[in-house]
Amino acid sequence: MTQTQRLPVPQQVAWDALNDTALLKQCIPGCESIEPDGDNAYQLALTAAVGPVKARFKGRMALQDIQAPESYTIQFDGQGGAAGFGKGSAQVKLTPEGDETLLTYVVHAQVGGKIAQIGSRLVDAAARKMADTFFARFTEAVGGGGANEDDDNTETEQSADAGKTTDGGDDTGTKRKRSWTAWISKS
Secondary structure, three states, rough: EEEEEEEEHHHHHHHHOOOOHHHHHHHHOOEEEEEEEOEEEEEEEEEEOOOEEEEEEEEEEEEEEEEOOOOOEEEEEEEEHHHHHHEEEEEEEEEEOOEEEEEEEEEEEEEEEEHHOOOOHHHHHHHHHHHHHHHHHHHHHHHHHHHHHHHHHHHHHHHHHHHHHOOEEEHHHHHHHHHHHHHHHOO
């Protein structure tokens, strides 16, 4: 998985935030704990759902190839009991762009157990959803404004859902909102 995120803060602020375990705990979906485990290493516990499989994962992450405040590599390994395991690495790079920072990451991961049986599409979708949730929370925490973009997307998605009428048809434009509103009013 490869993705780039625009953070509304300077590079050093982004770097400091990415190394703040209390902040990361708040931003990582399902994160229960992040505890130091040696130099640049941490023990993590989190609950995650991948398709129909929901499990508590315990694992370790270590930061390597640290080039502050520009980049590092995260090595991770987690066990979810009967649900399976995940392991891999993520290369994270911060590039200054004016008063903002572009964060680019490339993740290589392997999964096994029940999670692997679900199929790569569901695993990829779950990973993408976790990443999107993390970055929405992270962007909001470090500089605000990130949630506004997500709110706009949510509003657009809600407007699209609003077009569904009781007879299963799909209206468009302003009429769509009126038919949905009228349906709610009748309830």
